[in-house]
Amino acid sequence: MRGFETDFFQDKKKKIIIISLVVLLVVVSFYSFKSIQYADRLLPKTKVNSINVGGLTINQANKKIKTKFSEAPFAIRLDNTSWRNIKRSDLGWQKDHVKELAGIKQQQNPFAWGLHFFTGSQHQLSSTYDQAQVDQLVEGLGMEILQKNTTRIPTKNATIEWKKDNFVIVPEKQGTTIDVAAAQKALRKNLENGKNSLNAENYYAQPILTKKDSGLRKRKAEMNQLAKLEAVYTISGKQVKISTDELRNWLTINEQKEISLNQDEVTAYLTKLNEEYNTKNNPTQFSSTRRGNVAVPVGIYSWSIDIPAEVKALSAQILEGQNFSRVPLVESDVPNVQTNIGNTYVEVDLQNQYMWYYKDGKVNFETDIVSGKPSTPTPPGINYVTSKSTDQVLRGLNDDGSKYASPVRYWMPIDKTGVGIHDSDWQYAYGGDLWLYRGSHGCINTPPAKMDELYPMLEVGTPVLVF
Incomplete structure (x- = not known):
């Protein structure tokens, strides 16, 4: 009886071994068969630009990618509505990916198809478009965004403003304007990477400066x-x-x-x-x-x-x-002009018929004068000694139209009309109201002896105040 049981279990064990070997043989044969199949096909769950080309030959995969890319629309959304739906073929897409797909295939091991069934792989292939058409689309999107931005709330950077009694940082504020350059860049990238859409609302302009900026x-x-x-x-x-x-x-x-x-x-x-x-x-x-x-x-x-x-x-x-x-x-026509007269100047008081020369705030010279007569008065104004010369003849017209020629030893013009300071040996006295009936043709008549003193000390450029 015991021998019978032993033989039974031995036979059962042999059957299990035989069945296991048969199953293993079937599995190995199936795996080998599939491996041979994948020798000229892409491994399962191989995705190229998000398109599943697993199990396809290179030519089949290329055809599928070309069909998907050329016919599948590319959607652009703006203001949460569809702005444009474009076929890639409308942008001149015509890339053949056989060479790139062959490169992917070469990197795959056919015997790894089982593992690849669980892990899969992602690949990104470049796309070729008519660049002029893409540029036109990108420019059009930019123009449309700019137009839309005019009614949107602009993004504001953190800034510094005066509040009450000091400067403070005003925090940044996120707006709803779209960053044109970022949206345009994303459009090019999405087209290149084989994506199917672009939502411009994802590219709000971001503040460059924030309140936390050190x-x-x-x-x-x-x-x-x-x-x-x-x-x-x-x-x-x-x-x-x-x-x-x-x-x-x-x-x-x-x-x-x-x-x-x-x-x-x-x-x-x-x-x-x-x-x-x-x-x-x-x-x-x-x-x-x-x-x-x-x-x-x-x-x-x-x-x-x-x-x-x-x-x-x-x-x-x-x-x-x-x-x-x-x-x-x-700016001035006067060399080295100053915004104030300073402490060195000539003062000509027409009312008092008197002249002073101040040097560094102190009176260096003073004298009575005779200014222009009522018909040819000395013009008031702030002028300056434009030049200096000796032994000149002053010429002009008298009130009756006759000409005069008056030799002077010292001549210092002070304006552009011919008025100047000079000696006048024809005057017998100075000061008072002599100017009313013995006045000059406009010049400042000065006693000859006084001019001997003044001429050497008075420099060209010295301001002359006549009033």
């Missing part, structure tokens, strides 16, 4: 310092302070976190300053020796602020961050 915080501190500078103009003998309100209105910052000054605002300020103080249009307030403060009319010693040059110079000095006092850059 450079922005640093610039805020710098701008607060600049707004509190002591900035003063010395002009026409006055001190003109640039207020904190002016400074903070001028200060600005760009996307590169560079502090600058609003050139239009600075120009407007200097234009106003020039209108008030320039001496080409405005009389000059002058503290005279005998008559107190007087307004001296415009003469040839005049200037106006060189606004473009001063805008640049003032902006640069403010950005240096140091307190300063400056004289504006000016």
Whole structure:
């Protein structure tokens, strides 16, 4: 009985072994058969540009890709609606991928088809389009986005603004405008990579500067310092302070976190300053020796602020961050003109018929004079000694039209009309009201002995105030 049982189990064991071998043989045969099949086909779950070409020959795969690419539409969405649906063939797509597919096939092991069935593989092939047509599509999208952006909320960078009594950082704000360049770049990339769509809404313009930017915080501190500078103009003998309100209105910052000054605002300020103080249009307030403060009319010693040059110079000095006092850059026909008369000048008081020469604030010379008679009065104004010469003959016309010729030893013209300072040996006295009936043709008649003193000490370019 025991022998019978032993034989039974041995037979059963043999059958199991035989069946297992048969199954293994079938599996190996099937796997080998499939491996032979995949010798000229792409392995299962092989995807090219998201298209499943597993199990296909190279030519079959190429045909499938070409069909999918050429006929499948490429959708572009804008404002959450369809803007364009385009066939790739309409863009001149015509790439043949046989060579690239052969390269993929060469890298695959046919006997690995089983493992590949579970892992799969992804491949990206380049696509060839008519570049002119693609460029036209990309440009059209850009123009359409620009048009749409006009009604959208713009994205704002974090910036620095004045609030109450100092500069603060105003946080960035995400808008709904679309970044044209980013959308256009994505369109080209999606076409190239075989994707089927582009949603322009995914490319909102992003803020470049945020409130957490360390450079922005640093610039805020710098701008607060600049707004509190002591900035003063010395002009026409006055001190003109640039207020904190002016400074903070001028200060600005760009996307590169560079502090600058609003050139239009600075120009407007200097234009106003020039209108008030320039001496080409405005009389000059002058503290005279005998008559107190007087307004001296415009003469040839005049200037106006060189606004473009001063805008640049003032902006640069403010950005240096140091307190300063400056004289504006000016333009004038007068060499080395100054914005104020200073302490060295000639004062001609027509009312008192008297002349002084101040050198460094002290009287170096003074004398009675005879100015122009009522019919040819000496013109008031701020002028200057334009030249010096000796032994000249002054020529002109008398009131009756006759000519005169008056030799003088010293001649110093002060304007462009022929008026000057000179000796006059024909005058028997000076000062008082002699000018009413023995006055000159407009020149400042000076005693000869006094001219001997004045001529050597008076330099060309010295301002002459006549009033």
